[in-house]
Amino acid sequence: MSVSIVFLAFFSMLGLLLLGLPIAVTMALVGMIGGVAVFGWPFLESTGAVVWSVQNENILTAIPLFILLGELMLRSGIADRMYVAMAAWLGRLPGGLVHTNIGCCALFAATSGSSVATAATIGTVALPSLNERKYSMKQALGSLAAGGTLGILIPPSVNMLIYGSLTNNSIGKLFIAGLLPGIALSLLFMFYIGVTNMGEDGKREERVSLRDRIRLSANLIPPAVIFGIVMGSIYAGIATATESAALGVMAALYFAWRSGRLNLAFLQGCFVQTARITGMILLIITAAFVLNLTISLTGVVDDLTAWVTSLGLTPTMLLLVLIVFYLCLGMFMDVLSMQVVTIPITYPIVVALGVDPIWYGVFVVLMCELGMITPPVGMNLFVVQSVRKDGGNIQDVMWGVMPYMLMMLVFALLLMAFPQIALWLPNMMH
Numbered sequence: 001m002s003v004s005i006v007f008l009a010f011f012s013m014l015g016l017l018l019l020g021l022p023i024a025v026t027m028a029l030v031g032m033i034g035g036v037a038v039f040g041w042p043f044l045e046s047t048g049a050v051v052w053s054v055q056n057e058n059i060l061t062a063i064p065l066f067i068l069l070g071e072l073m074l075r076s077g078i079a080d081r082m083y084v085a086m087a088a089w090l091g092r093l094p095g096g097l098v099h100t101n102i103g104c105c106a107l108f109a110a111t112s113g114s115s116v117a118t119a120a121t122i123g124t125v126a127l128p129s130l131n132e133r134k135y136s137m138k139q140a141l142g143s144l145a146a147g148g149t150l151g152i153l154i155p156p157s158v159n160m161l162i163y164g165s166l167t168n169n170s171i172g173k174l175f176i177a178g179l180l181p182g183i184a185l186s187l188l189f190m191f192y193i194g195v196t197n198m199g200e201d202g203k204r205e206e207r208v209s210l211r212d213r214i215r216l217s218a219n220l221i222p223p224a225v226i227f228g229i230v231m232g233s234i235y236a237g238i239a240t241a242t243e244s245a246a247l248g249v250m251a252a253l254y255f256a257w258r259s260g261r262l263n264l265a266f267l268q269g270c271f272v273q274t275a276r277i278t279g280m281i282l283l284i285i286t287a288a289f290v291l292n293l294t295i296s297l298t299g300v301v302d303d304l305t306a307w308v309t310s311l312g313l314t315p316t317m318l319l320l321v322l323i324v325f326y327l328c329l330g331m332f333m334d335v336l337s338m339q340v341v342t343i344p345i346t347y348p349i350v351v352a353l354g355v356d357p358i359w360y361g362v363f364v365v366l367m368c369e370l371g372m373i374t375p376p377v378g379m380n381l382f383v384v385q386s387v388r389k390d391g392g393n394i395q396d397v398m399w400g401v402m403p404y405m406l407m408m409l410v411f412a413l414l415l416m417a418f419p420q421i422a423l424w425l426p427n428m429m430h
Helices: 002-018 023-039 043-055 059-075 078-090 097-112 115-132 137-152 158-167 171-177 179-196 210-235 241-258 264-298 300-310 315-329 335-352 357-372 379-387 395-417 420-428
Strands: none
Touching (some): 002 023, 023 043, 023 264, 043 264, 059 078, 059 097, 059 158, 059 241, 078 115, 097 179, 097 210, 137 158, 137 395, 158 335, 158 357, 171 357, 179 420, 315 335, 315 357, 357 420, 395 420
16 A cells, blocks of 8 residues: 555656646645645644754755855856866867867866756857867767766765765765766766777867976866865865865865956856755755655655565666666656655665665766756756757757767666775775
8 A cells, every 4th residue: 555655646746747846846745745644734743843954954055065166166267278278188089179078077077066067067168169170069969968967976966965965874975986986987988989089080189289288287276176175175084075065165266266257246146046056956855855754754665665675676676677767757857856756765775675875876876867868858958958059959969968878877787787886985985
């Protein structure tokens, strides 16, 4: 009976989402209606305490700080100068500036924590040069959309923060766990680009002298310093995720001041955009906790876990099912919705089967990455399409990301076969 209730509630939420209701409203409605139906009107009194506790959660303080960090990096012009420096080093590889797209996405992801911000920023900087040099738009747009997904895998990551808050896992370990998989996935993307551009038709940029490359490398110092401060302080155990985010913001403010752009208008733009994004995220998280209260009080997750366990599925079989499940969800749900709707249900099940919770956090974020480029409603597809100025069809982006989707599926299987890719660094933390 409890299992039937879970499926009924889940498909009710999907139906409301398809009708156009916001995800926060959908989860709050299902949670409150379900709670009242089971426990009566006194259930609503307990939701007030849940909302209060969520808004006072120390971990969630890191979300606006990391969003602000990305805004400071974006608006201070660091991304533009970073692209020029990366192009000087990677432009001679087969594929030219397409390699630069992936390299810059990976580097910007190491400071922004947002996939959308990464794809939009690097896309805005890269597309004029790619158009001017007559690169294949399918390949260029596909690399930008796929490279942008690295923003939620390479730390710091807002989505890792949300996973940690929903499951009560160490944010520091989650951040560190995403580092090697993020780098490995970036190298896999670049390997594909190099192999497919080996022929005579493959694009390459003109050679830049070693002296000029070294001079331009100074533009890579700000993102490298910020990444070192944020992740170094976490890995060394001298700062929490929230404290490291604050240190990163201070470093970004310094570099914005050095660039000559630090003024009241600059700060106002950064703060207003940060407030907008943070408000949306925290509203969704609050609604998710209201829904989780209903789920936990009714005990349906325990019943669902027992049911799945009784099926005799091995952890590998369950993870393969979840890959298909998330791939289907990604076709019509955004990343944040997928996380807050599915994690409270899937997390207890996979942990009961012996899956490491930190590893599962990397796996879920990787599946969310896949959802961001899955047609027809993958968020990054529309972000990259919105910044192109040639008026082309969005099908260019959709076809361009197909090889990257296959690579991410293969990488998910590699992660299952070799879990130490994600767990080696967290196991070495102090």
